[in-house]
Amino acid sequence: MSFNTFGHMFRFTSFGESHGLAIGCVVDGVPPRIPLEAADIQRELDRRRPGQSRFTTQRQEPDAVKILSGVFVNEATGRQETTGTPIALLIENVDQRSKDYSDIKDKYRPGHAGYTYDVKYGFHDYRGGGRASARETAARVAAGAIARKIVPGVTVRAALVQMGEHKIDRSRWDWDEVGRNPFFCPDAQAAKFFEGYLDGVRKSGSSVGAVIEVVADNVPAGLGSPVYAKLDAEIAGALMGINAVKGVEIGDGFAAATLRGEDNADEMRAGNDGKPLFLSNHAGGILGGIASGQPIVARFAVKPTSSILTPRKTVDRYGANADVMTKGRHDPCVGIRAVPIGEAMVACVLADAFLMHRGQVGDAPTWPFAKR
Ligand SMILES: Cc1cc2nc3c(=O)[nH]c(=O)nc-3n(C[C@H](O)[C@H](O)[C@H](O)COP(=O)(O)O)c2cc1C
Numbered sequence: 001m002s003f004n005t006f007g008h009m010f011r012f013t014s015f016g017e018s019h020g021l022a023i024g025c026v027v028d029g030v031p032p033r034i035p036l037e038a039a040d041i042q043r044e045l046d047r048r049r050p051g052q053s054r055f056t057t058q059r060q061e062p063d064a065v066k067i068l069s070g071v072f073v074n075e076a077t078g079r080q081e082t083t084g085t086p087i088a089l090l091i092e093n094v095d096q097r098s099k100d101y102s103d104i105k106d107k108y109r110p111g112h113a114g115y116t117y118d119v120k121y122g123f124h125d126y127r128g129g130g131r132a133s134a135r136e137t138a139a140r141v142a143a144g145a146i147a148r149k150i151v152p153g154v155t156v157r158a159a160l161v162q163m164g165e166h167k168i169d170r171s172r173w174d175w176d177e178v179g180r181n182p183f184f185c186p187d188a189q190a191a192k193f194f195e196g197y198l199d200g201v202r203k204s205g206s207s208v209g210a211v212i213e214v215v216a217d218n219v220p221a222g223l224g225s226p227v228y229a230k231l232d233a234e235i236a237g238a239l240m241g242i243n244a245v246k247g248v249e250i251g252d253g254f255a256a257a258t259l260r261g262e263d264n265a266d267e268m269r270a271g272n273d274g275k276p277l278f279l280s281n282h283a284g285g286i287l288g289g290i291a292s293g294q295p296i297v298a299r300f301a302v303k304p305t306s307s308i309l310t311p312r313k314t315v316d317r318y319g320a321n322a323d324v325m326t327k328g329r330h331d332p333c334v335g336i337r338a339v340p341i342g343e344a345m346v347a348c349v350l351a352d353a354f355l356m357h358r359g360q361v362g363d364a365p366t367w368p369f370a371k372r
Contacts, residue, residue: 082146141344267279
């Protein structure tokens, strides 16, 4: 099995490598009659695009998306809408510079996937990491843009909450700030600090990691499945599947282990709007693998970029010791561009859960239930 496909009912298969002709995906399972223009997808791709500030890789990729199939102008509405057939999306690679990697042709970059791909497939695509490159994540963001249109009312947002050892001040959290600085950071003061900090890291030929928090609001209670496809497990898998992610937390995550039961369990009261009112959200919006209707909160930790200018010890394909230094163009903190990717993956999980829920339970009775 190759596992290039994500999802159950909302599913996409991505293809392409860093230095190939193009990348893209085929998105299947999208319900018909959803308005969809290339601009809806482009908006999200533009947030992930490289080369937009000195804090990300200088590779210049316009990431212009083409919708090849699966849409048609609906005469009744005059809009371009999904037809229910597979939606193929294509993004051309235009700024490959394979020459940058010729020095490391036979050497493995420590921390990158060169060795493991070679040991598994017998191929070493040294050009920008081949299929292991985060170029592939453009396909995820494109699929995520479609996923966002599937669950009515849901919003999925993410923000960078830690860079290296420096955490933001959560009391200064402002979602509007996320779009105003090059770090997707909700704390303006922290973003200002990150400028000097990351310049220093980059100039020293090094890199740092980051933590990103994803919040999904207005998720209908009931989405998700118990036992083997728990919504939290699906989200954790989706986030862990992003390049360079080494940890995922839902709600309080690892900190929940330090709480007492009376502090951790989110107390409930009858709300005024026909929904229960939770007095806290330690669970991160998921109980028993099923959405509670509270905001879904997930965090993921991204490791520091492994391609750095500082020489590192490695081995080559033929068994000899070597030193490696990666010139090329790299993000000094890949966690920055991971922000829209994390949003996209959570949006895909929620779209998938929504379609599966609708498929199995349809119009289930709603809480509060009538007493017999
Ligand atoms: C947005 C983004 C950009 C990335 N860019 C680079 C890069 O320029 N250089 C690099 O060594 N790794 C980069 N990575 C990480 C590698 O793709 C990743 O570490 C590699 O595929 C090995 O997989 P693993 O870290 O998940 O084990 C990037 C990751 C993301 C999310």
